[in-house]
Amino acid sequence: MSDFLAGVKAAAAVAAEHVDDVDRAARFPVEAIEALKDAKALSALADGVPFADVAQACLVLGRSCSAAGMVFAMHQIEVACLLSTEDWPWAKGYLADLSREQRLIGSVTSEIGTGGDMGRSVSAVEPQDEGTCTLVKQAPTVSYGEYADDFLTTTRRGPDAEPGDQVAVMHLRDQTTMEKKGTWDPLGMRGTCSPGFVVTASFAPEQVHPTPYVTLGAETMVPVSHLLWGHLWVGIAIESFERAKKSVKTAGPGGVKAQKLSELHGRLSATRAQLAEGLNRWQREYAEPGRPALQTMGATLRHNVLKTSISTSISQITQGALEITGIAGFRNDSPLAIGRLLRDSLSASLMVSNDRLHETNANLLMVVKES
Amino acid sequence: MTDKILAVLAEHGRLPVSPDSLGDGDDLYAAGMTSHASISVMLGLEDAFDVEFPDRMLTREVFSSIASIRAALDELAEAA
Numbered sequence: 508m509s510d511f512l513a514g515v516k517a518a519a520a521v522a523a524e525h526v527d528d529v530d531r532a533a534r535f536p537v538e539a540i541e542a543l544k545d546a547k548a549l550s551a552l553a554d555g556v557p558f559a560d561v562a563q564a565c566l567v568l569g570r571s572c573s574a575a576g577m578v579f580a581m582h583q584i585e586v587a588c589l590l591s592t593e594d595w596p597w598a599k600g601y602l603a604d605l606s607r608e609q610r611l612i613g614s615v616t617s618e619i620g621t622g623g624d625m626g627r628s629v630s631a632v633e634p635q636d637e638g639t640c641t642l643v644k645q646a647p648t649v650s651y652g653e654y655a656d657d658f659l660t661t662t663r664r665g666p667d668a669e670p671g672d673q674v675a676v677m678h679l680r681d682q683t684t685m686e687k688k689g690t691w692d693p694l695g696m697r698g699t700c701s702p703g704f705v706v707t708a709s710f711a712p713e714q715v716h717p718t719p720y721v722t723l724g725a726e727t728m729v730p731v732s733h734l735l736w737g738h739l740w741v742g743i744a745i746e747s748f749e750r751a752k753k754s755v756k757t758a759g760p761g762g763v764k765a766q767k768l769s770e771l772h773g774r775l776s777a778t779r780a781q782l783a784e785g786l787n788r789w790q791r792e793y794a795e796p797g798r799p800a801l802q803t804m805g806a807t808l809r810h811n812v813l814k815t816s817i818s819t820s821i822s823q824i825t826q827g828a829l830e831i832t833g834i835a836g837f838r839n840d841s842p843l844a845i846g847r848l849l850r851d852s853l854s855a856s857l858m859v860s861n862d863r864l865h866e867t868n869a870n871l872l873m874v875v876k877e878s
Numbered sequence: 879m880t881d882k883i884l885a886v887l888a889e890h891g892r893l894p895v896s897p898d899s900l901g902d903g904d905d906l907y908a909a910g911m912t913s914h915a916s917i918s919v920m921l922g923l924e925d926a927f928d929v930e931f932p933d934r935m936l937t938r939e940v941f942s943s944i945a946s947i948r949a950a951l952d953e954l955a956e957a958a
Contacts, residue, residue, distance in 0.1 A: 626913065669910055721907075721938065804917075804936040867914075874920045874936055 514546025569742020
């Protein structure tokens with residue numbers, strides 16, 4: 508095992524120790540994130556750790572504490588965006604700071620007034636007289652908004668730009684004012700602490716990602732999100748499955764529950780295979796000069812369907828595990844408890860709504876040909 | 879060919895401006911064409927020109943201007 512994955516495993520053990528309290532109190536998994544910082548895991552991608560290992564880390568964390576896994580996954584998505592181009596001198600300096608200081612990056616992508624469409628923005632980069640720029644964004648949720656050191660925010664390129672003409676801006680905590688809006692008491696993923704905020708930032712023009720967001724999203728942000736979330740979600744499903752297996756072992760082999768377990772295993776295997784295929788294909792296409800395959804609508808369709816189908820499967824697997832564990836899984840005070848895992852798994856189809864993705868895919872299907 | 883492209887854009891592009899007012903190389907997305915509308919435009923073009931765009935041509939870039947659409951249709955016509 509690499510040093511990186513060994514460090515993540517140690518952090519996952521810390522996360523597991525505190526997960527019940529994190530979930531009950533809907534509080535940030537501070538111990539797990541500190542342990543990840545101690546292991547230098549936040550700068551993994553910048554330090555040359557293979558993407559597949561970072562994906563595996565999301566799975567490992569997902570088994571212990573979905574919220575810590577989600578914070579880690581989302582942070583790595585932002586790092587992948589910073590690393591997506593050689594042509595951004597400012598990011599190189601920032602990434603050196605990240606390696607040294609293990610800064611946690613949050614993202615501000617959703618916005619009030621866009622109907623949940625990440626491909627459109629209301630807010631805009633506003634150039635100011637003194638050569639700096641500002642932005643003000645009303646975000647309905649900012650994951651770990653109070654705990655992130657810095658932020659990657661999508662916004663329109665300028666005050667006159669169309670809603671779809673977006674850029675991503677990397678702004679630091681001391682350049683940012685966060686005005687919290689509302690409370691945070693969700694069904695699951697409670698430790699991600701993601702209430703709404705009005706985000707106001709003032710930054711240098713060099714902090715704007717040089718790649719238009721439409722390209723950055725298609726090549727990097729969307730596939731990396733769906734792959735890393737997918738791994739974390741599969742971690743939830745594996746943990747549920749393992750608890751179901753324990754319950755069957757205790758009851759003795761054979762019988763209806765053992766058969767159900769086998770069915771669940773089939774579903775879990777298919778989900779993992781789909782995720783592995785998605786990871787390999789994206790890595791291959793990402794390595795091509797100019798990344799032409801990732802510009803196609805076929806790629807958008809594939810990345811969307813990866814998300815909709817894995818997110819749907821994992822809540823089914825987790826629910827199946829509850830049926831197998833029965834009352835022991837239904838109880839929160841049992842080592843076989845499935846409750847938190849099930850509640851966390853239900854977030855998967857909502858964060859970037861599957862309904863919206865299916866609407867997009869239904870449209871794309873009209874032109875994309877099956878090869 | 880350009881007239882036929884303009885007619886498809888007028889019918890399916892849902893642009894806030896008349897396609898006739900756009901230059902050959904003007905960015906249709908910057909002019910307000912949404913990605914949703916661009917799919918309708920692709921379908922409209924496949925219909926009007928009786929062609930099928932292969933997957934490698936189904937990119938944002940190819941449908942970003944009248945000129946780039948014409949180039950793609952020319953390429954398909956040559957290959958036919």
